[in-house]
Amino acid sequence: MELTGSQMVIEALKKEGVKTVFGYPGGAIMNVYDEIYKQDFFEHILTRHEQAAVHAADGYARATGKVGVAFVTSGPGFTNAVTGLATAYMDSVPIIVISGQVPISMIGTDAFQEVDAVGISRPCTKHNYLVKNVNELPKILKEAFYIARSGRPGPVHIDIPKDVTAQIGKFEYPEEISIPTYKPTYKGNAKQIKKAIEAMKQADRPIFYLGGGIVSSGAAELVRELVSFTGIPAVETLMARGVLRHDDPLLFGMLGMHGSYAANMAMSEADLIIALGPRFDDRVTGKLSEFAKHAKIIHVDIDPSSIGKIVKVDYPIVGDLKNVVEQMLPLAFDRIESSKYENWRELLRRYDQIHPLSFEDSDEVIKPQWVIKRTGEIVGDKAVISTDVGQHQMWTAQFYPFTYPRQFITSGGLGTMGFGFPAAIGAKKGVQEKLVINFSGDGSILMNIQELMTAVESKIPVINIILNNNFLGMVRQWQTFFYEKRYSQTDLSMQPDFVKLADSFGANGYRVEKKEDFEKALNEAIESNTVSIIDVVVDRFENVLPMVPAGGTLYNMMLEYKD
Amino acid sequence: MKERKIISVTVLNEHGVLSRIAGLFAGRGYNIESLTVAPIPDTNLSRFTIVTNGSTRVLEQIVKQLYKLIPTYKVIDNKEFVEKEMALVKIPLDTNLSGLDALLKGYNGTVANSGENYLVLLVADDSKRVSNFLKAVKKFNPIEIVRSGSVALEIE
Numbered sequence A: 001m002e003l004t005g006s007q008m009v010i011e012a013l014k015k016e017g018v019k020t021v022f023g024y025p026g027g028a029i030m031n032v033y034d035e036i037y038k039q040d041f042f043e044h045i046l047t048r049h050e051q052a053a054v055h056a057a058d059g060y061a062r063a064t065g066k067v068g069v070a071f072v073t074s075g076p077g078f079t080n081a082v083t084g085l086a087t088a089y090m091d092s093v094p095i096i097v098i099s100g101q102v103p104i105s106m107i108g109t110d111a112f113q114e115v116d117a118v119g120i121s122r123p124c125t126k127h128n129y130l131v132k133n134v135n136e137l138p139k140i141l142k143e144a145f146y147i148a149r150s151g152r153p154g155p156v157h158i159d160i161p162k163d164v165t166a167q168i169g170k171f172e173y174p175e176e177i178s179i180p181t182y183k184p185t186y187k188g189n190a191k192q193i194k195k196a197i198e199a200m201k202q203a204d205r206p207i208f209y210l211g212g213g214i215v216s217s218g219a220a221e222l223v224r225e226l227v228s229f230t231g232i233p234a235v236e237t238l239m240a241r242g243v244l245r246h247d248d249p250l251l252f253g254m255l256g257m258h259g260s261y262a263a264n265m266a267m268s269e270a271d272l273i274i275a276l277g278p279r280f281d282d283r284v285t286g287k288l289s290e291f292a293k294h295a296k297i298i299h300v301d302i303d304p305s306s307i308g309k310i311v312k313v314d315y316p317i318v319g320d321l322k323n324v325v326e327q328m329l330p331l332a333f334d335r336i337e338s339s340k341y342e343n344w345r346e347l348l349r350r351y352d353q354i355h356p357l358s359f360e361d362s363d364e365v366i367k368p369q370w371v372i373k374r375t376g377e378i379v380g381d382k383a384v385i386s387t388d389v390g391q392h393q394m395w396t397a398q399f400y401p402f403t404y405p406r407q408f409i410t411s412g413g414l415g416t417m418g419f420g421f422p423a424a425i426g427a428k429k430g431v432q433e434k435l436v437i438n439f440s441g442d443g444s445i446l447m448n449i450q451e452l453m454t455a456v457e458s459k460i461p462v463i464n465i466i467l468n469n470n471f472l473g474m475v476r477q478w479q480t481f482f483y484e485k486r487y488s489q490t491d492l493s494m495q496p497d498f499v500k501l502a503d504s505f506g507a508n509g510y511r512v513e514k515k516e517d518f519e520k521a522l523n524e525a526i527e528s529n530t531v532s533i534i535d536v537v538v539d540r541f542e543n544v545l546p547m548v549p550a551g552g553t554l555y556n557m558m559l560e561y562k563d
Numbered sequence B: 001m002k003e004r005k006i007i008s009v010t011v012l013n014e015h016g017v018l019s020r021i022a023g024l025f026a027g028r029g030y031n032i033e034s035l036t037v038a039p040i041p042d043t044n045l046s047r048f049t050i051v052t053n054g055s056t057r058v059l060e061q062i063v064k065q066l067y068k069l070i071p072t073y074k075v076i077d078n079k080e081f082v083e084k085e086m087a088l089v090k091i092p093l094d095t096n097l098s099g100l101d102a103l104l105k106g107y108n109g110t111v112a113n114s115g116e117n118y119l120v121l122l123v124a125d126d127s128k129r130v131s132n133f134l135k136a137v138k139k140f141n142p143i144e145i146v147r148s149g150s151v152a153l154e155i156e
């Protein structure tokens, strides 16, 4: 079949079964947009900023596990997309960003809207391509989808010069693909797995340290089985929220900087850490020399470079978690006796009772944690939850009752403010049957507020709940704790009227100043089935606790703050 | 404890592969002592010889990160290598050249070019010996020296 480069892009997306793409047109990508106009296989959502297009593709991918796709033009279109690529890269999310580029003959001449896009995207993508010949395009597109979703998933960027999108070439979309230089290891080494199980059997205080890799691999069901059968307690990273049900008696909460006391003590006192798909982020480990000092470490990851990067690992296992846990299960059935760990579980339960995750509720002011908890009680597992970045993000991770993987969509590695709303838009396109709620802050929401137009136009009924503290709250908290309350550039008392703002876009706006008004606003927003902003005025000076100050040790948490 | 390491990387010889490798080292703060690259004849592959240094953990990461690059075919780091580098030295003819022959002989060096005003000397040897040669050659008042990176090949 002879096709133009642009037509090849459309055909490839059809072959990959892509039903929704996000993007923003411009000069260098216009040929592709002309073909998008002519087809009706997939829907194109016009965002109002390229960053949002990429976050939306990312949110779609996180909610569904499928590859998200975004289109942008050259130059500023592409540079606007970079934050989206970096965000997806840090959290190993499979997306493809296709950018226009100036014609090949003009590359290197500082042409209008020329930027070295592959030069910029190289360190924040899993792989990238500059397409120099239309005949390579089908193979590149096929490879891009394969690379994005296989192994450790990640974003792939394809930069297509305008003349290549117009050139005609032979279109043969490969059915199968094999890249001789790229062969992820899927199956875990059986000997290593046996040794790991033996270590679990020997241990007195083992702990499962569950990470985002479990979600990427689709291994949550198997992990639930492994945890419940072995009776070994577990803690989750931010990216793993929902792997276990929030009410699983073996789950001792999230670990790390704002993790629970029990989770961090468990890590500190364990004699064996069974790390399934986490990456020992510095927000999790605290001071490295004090991290899990008494423990041997089993680390399972599909990315060999993740193992041994931060800490020394005693039992490295490279493989897809789904396979590895599947291999582990029968051995665990044979060898492991849950009763052995009863004292250890009892100790952790005690830690949890001494310092449970909690907040001091109030009837005078609305506590942000209360809003999240209440939302959880009202919508629970009916909603997929996204967040922006800051205090509200941590409170959501702490207090929302997550019950399944992919229910929680948040920018963990990069911590990108402005992620939540566009990601929610993408997620809603992927899981139409669910409510999608974005918890945001009064700072973050303004970073992609223009997406109200996208959501209204494309009828994507996402609910934004702003926990409005008139501050860049998380930074304010650090200023309170570590900078003697010098609130440098964090006071956001100057605010838009969010109700009018929503209204001007044709969205619903609600302002909640009293607890009793919240439920009504939320129910109205849900019933209206329209894009909504619920602006909730919360306690200005509430802090996220407990906290391991940066560089501190997990076993020495700050449990309260006294003014 | 820093140690020196030779890493030989075979990659697909495609657009931008040098910048992927150089960028990996720059972006992650790894050291490059030298980097040499050339296509492998009759293939679509290139071979990089990289000399680097770092702690054991960093060196381990370098190897893994190199392997993680999609166009990387093979990374060899734990073999015994023959390692050679080359230097060219330009010295003026109006210098006192007595002893030059003996020096060249000692290092298996040659005169690569003999011009109207200058000689260009060539040595190819172990890194250490090239350094020694360059020290010794100073007395002939070299006006320019160019030194290559290492190339290395596993001995078995």
Ligand SMILES: Cc1ncc(C[n+]2csc(CCOP(=O)(O)OP(=O)(O)O)c2C)c(N)n1
Binding pocket: A388, A389, A390, A391, A392, A393, A415, A416, A417, A418, A440, A441, A442, A443, A444, A445, A467, A469, A471, A472, A473, A474, A475
């Ligand atoms: C794009 C970006 N810029 C800056 C930061 C640094 N930062 C982290 S949290 C935060 C404050 C967020 O404020 P807000 O959205 O109001 O949420 P809150 O902490 O008050 O809940 C800032 C500025 C960031 N994470 N991302």
